[in-house]
Amino acid sequence: MRLSLQLALRFLREGKTQSILILLGVTIGVATFVFVAALMDALQVNLVQKTLGSQAHIVIEPREAAPRPLFETANTVFLRRVMGTEPRRTSFDQWQRQLRRVEATDGVVAACPKVTGSVLIVRGALQQGALLLGGDPQRLRRIVHIPDNMTRGVYRLGSDDVLIGATLAADLDVGVGGPVRITSEGRSVTLRVAGIFRLGNAAVDGGWVITSLRSAQTLLDRVGDVTAIDARVASPFEADEIAARIRGRTGVKVQSWMARNQELLVALRAQASSGLMIRIFVLLAVAMGIASVLIVSVVQRSGQIGIMRAVGVRRQVVLGVFLWQGAVFGIAGAALGCGLGAIAVRGMESSALFAIPLKPELLATSLLVSLATGLLSAFLPARRASRLDPAAAIRGDT
């Protein structure tokens, strides 16, 4: 061990230029490894957060009403078809009880009954279609991050209040305190803008208005009823399993955000696997760099290796000399590469619009992976060195 390390360090020092060049290569490789991993991770977290900023993790809806007999004659049953375009017709049976069940499910941290529907917003001569969301303010704030994203006014949902997306507010040319009329199928109510929010999501900022549950129920002809219950879970990526649990408890229609965003998940998965490919290829390049430098070194030093063996240096020590060189490249390259990667990540972060955290686990993994790469790529050259025939090596015809 010790003699191997001592000789390895002296060999590295002697081939200084080569050592520095390959160390630079490993450093860049590890930095790329760290950078790509951190970026992919952050991108994924960011995309999921963006998606979930305006969506509940889990949505619980009443089962679509089964076709029920409209009237029957002696031998014919006339069925009334329940159209998907008429969701209002489906009322949410015993939603208060289901709400308690949802809240009691493991993994659920918040739940909010809501009423949603299409409305028309009118202000003077201007009018815009919008999605109306009615909910209890205390419950709603735990599902969608409206309170943290108020650009003007306050997060308040009294019977007279409406919150409105920033783009929509601009389109309607309305400010805080301004009155807007909201209409739906002949019913209409005039409310005052209490606050304006911006989530950074075009559909939300340009098309959402939020009122109290009661205002929405009245306007959408849903008094005493809700359209759905939104739930938030502790770990978003477990939403599927938790949704299944809720389904088991309530027997109603339960959908996780993952089920509703299949495309996003496929994209995330593709992104993750391309990130992995990049990292694997970088490691392969690093491994080949180390291996080729060490192979050349073994060939160049074969005479010296013969002398070492002649004066009593054991085969395993020779093996160790080259393994150590690989290990040194791996460890030193990882240390420098993590530093360089961190600098690159910080640089990227200042131009990207989201945080790129550098997890200690990632740095530890990089160190281990780099060390393993160094050792593995040194193995063949090392074995070759340890198997040199000393007589042939000294004669110089290996």
Added chain:
Amino acid sequence: MTQPILRLQGVRRSFGAEVAVEVLKGIDLEIRQGELVALIGPSGSGKSTLLNQIGLLDRPSAGRLYVDGTDTIGLDDGAITELRGRFLGFVFQFHHLLPALTVLENIMLPKAAQAGGFRSEMTVRAREILSRVGLSECADKWPKQLSGGMQQRVAVARALMNAPALVLADEPTGNLDTESSDRVFELLVEINELHDTAFLIVTHDRALARRCERVIRIVDGRIVGDGLPQDVLGPE
């Protein structure tokens, strides 16, 4: 007469798988403690091959080889390496020193190989030997800072580090000018007399061979002469 420290019985060595060429054709040889032996013979006669057998750097195809009373034929690589490091010293014509190590470290290498690492207490003996070859002031220099003759003297010092019973030198002066060559040879003779270390020296230089106490001549893989210099080489 003292016990032989080295004994060869019918040692043969062939090379090549398809057409085997026999380079050593049955060598019987004994070397005793403190002998100063020259090995001469035409180019290609098998001198280096023989030295490699004796030095345990290569294995005979047939025959017996006893080193320090031990039959070496059945030994594994670890035991061979240990025996070689303890009992034998080497001086080669080329590849004298490791350029990555200082002069002092080169000299300590055989000891470090035994001990599993360089240790500071080894420097005492290394410096002592270095001063014996007249290069005290070069301890911390790099080999490439020395002349060829000086490097070869350092190689001699390295061969002596573990106080071997037998030093094998393959044309140790073959690469040197006359003056350096004389100086290296003087050194070998001096050490031989002072420490009773046996030397087996391959040389093409008849004048040097004459200064040894015994000369072995090998031709075409066979020993054809073995005795006093004047008997083998003829009168001067």
